[in-house]
Amino acid sequence: MTPSETTVAIVGSGLIGRAWAITFARAGCRVKLSDPDPAVPEKAVGFVASVVDDLAANGLLRGSTPAETLSRIGCHAALEDALDGAHWVQECGPEAIAVKRETFARLDAAAGPETILASSSSALLPSAISEGLPGRSRCLVAHPINPPYLVPAVELVPAPWTAPWVIEKAETLMHAVGQAPLIMAREIDGFIMNRLQGALLEEAFRLVAGGYASPEDVDRGIADGLALRWSFMGPFETIDLNAPGGVADYVARYQGLYRGLFEGMKERVDWAGPVLKTVLASRREKLSEERLAERQLWRDKRLMALSAHKQRADDDIGR
Amino acid sequence: MTPSETTVAIVGSGLIGRAWAITFARAGCRVKLSDPDPAVPEKAVGFVASVVDDLAANGLLRGSTPAETLSRIGCHAALEDALDGAHWVQECGPEAIAVKRETFARLDAAAGPETILASSSSALLPSAISEGLPGRSRCLVAHPINPPYLVPAVELVPAPWTAPWVIEKAETLMHAVGQAPLIMAREIDGFIMNRLQGALLEEAFRLVAGGYASPEDVDRGIADGLALRWSFMGPFETIDLNAPGGVADYVARYQGLYRGLFEGMKERVDWAGPVLKTVLASRREKLSEERLAERQLWRDKRLMALSAHKQRADDDIGR
Incomplete structure (x- = not known):
């Protein structure tokens, strides 16, 4: 399954969700945004629109144009609509175990049986998130470093019951969209x-x-x-x-x-x-506290330039 | 004292010494190479000649031309000749405490009283190297990551008796030649x-x-x-x-x-x-063992390209 044949539902469209949207959409995936707050997906699209030109200028849209990237992203008020037809769910909700468990119970009940359910969690174990679910074997953690469209590493972390085909498909998808997956053999606090x-x-x-x-x-x-x-x-x-x-x-x-x-x-x-x-x-x-936000923009510019440099060096010198 | 007014003696002109020679010479210092093996300084100059064009092409000669850089480096068979007129000695001999102590005793006896004696040691404490010397207060460790002309960090490590003026001058010189000094308050195994x-x-x-x-x-x-x-x-x-x-x-x-x-x-x-x-x-x-040396050349090319990228990003985006 190539990215252009893949539909991704982003569940939780804040800071991490909107960054995943760029990552999947530039590679050709159809991306369906949802959020408990119906205003959030529209804001996420606004954010994507604000950065795609810079990404294109740095050669970081994987051959897509800004317009193509944006056209692949849609907003959905109802979770069930976002899940409809999704091959991959990237959950990006709050980092609280009770919320994650509730979200995953809903996802497991509503998503088609072959849909993979991935959490962006940085600190919660996949076993804690998916324990007791009928479809727990299709659940895993896919933990990015933010923003994943500039930092390719993604940790793929199985629970003890995650099925091997899930990890295989996850690895394939991550490679296909240009990320660098780390495949953990088993879960441990803090991941890698x-x-x-x-x-x-x-x-x-x-x-x-x-x-x-x-x-x-x-x-x-x-x-x-x-x-x-x-x-x-x-x-x-x-x-x-x-x-x-x-x-x-x-x-x-x-x-x-x-x-x-x-x-x-x-x-x-x-x-x-x-x-x-x-x-x-x-x-x-x-750096004064008032200037933290400004410095974060500086960091993102440096990260974008470094990412572009690495791609050039990969091509020119080899990796 | 600016780099163009500074004479540096490199004592031990192998892998580390020749890299220091580039670092000091491109910034304008006069560099005097010496080595227990009289053939080694000439080889070091040959190495410098083989890389200066690449460095110039990447904008990494600090405004000097390849010819200017090379013209500042001389070879000296006798240690005393190399030390004559030197403001700074960069010792780059074998990483063995007995050899270091013997070398520093010779340096302390032969170098002018205001000459700073710095060791490139990565693992020996400056107190162990300079203990008991009459001029121990002018001794310190200045530990680079190889090669210093591509990796700017240099650890400046004082012994308990290193004079404050020595650390100050060391910091000034390192900044002046474009390195990024780390100033340790006191020594500890492994440095930073x-x-x-x-x-x-x-x-x-x-x-x-x-x-x-x-x-x-x-x-x-x-x-x-x-x-x-x-x-x-x-x-x-x-x-x-x-x-x-x-x-x-x-x-x-x-x-x-x-x-x-x-x-x-x-x-x-x-x-x-x-x-x-x-x-x-x-x-x-x-990577097979036979290809390690080839891969080291790849690493140095990547490091050079990254160094050039960082300079551009410092200028264009800020640091």
């Missing part, structure tokens, strides 16, 4: 990305709490240092290329160093303790 | 970057060892996910922009999630244990 982020943040807070480095130094060490190679290779390929004999050679040479460092990493730092004052002072010195 | 990298790698190995994810999934989650924003903002600015009220709001909302994850991160994984088989199989399936 939040666990990696949490481990890094924990050490970042520890370095600041211990008075070794400022928050700016940490950001510089990542943004002007480690994350450059990570941003096109990831950490395993990075270390594979960082020792003459590859990753086994790297582990033989350097595990001793890292084992020594780990001893100092076993105690948690309270991120809300005294260290927060230091982090907050550093951030607010660089 | 290897501690952050170690924390992330530890969780990466743990996810693979636990059978939750493949090494490729981890790499995808970083390269197509987390590292995109990190590569131009770092982790603290990322979370500052990821909650409506900034970083304090982020900590209030999400620390509970991360605290829960930390419980499962307290035990070390042996990177050389069964997990290494999985990582190795995954890497060698993507």
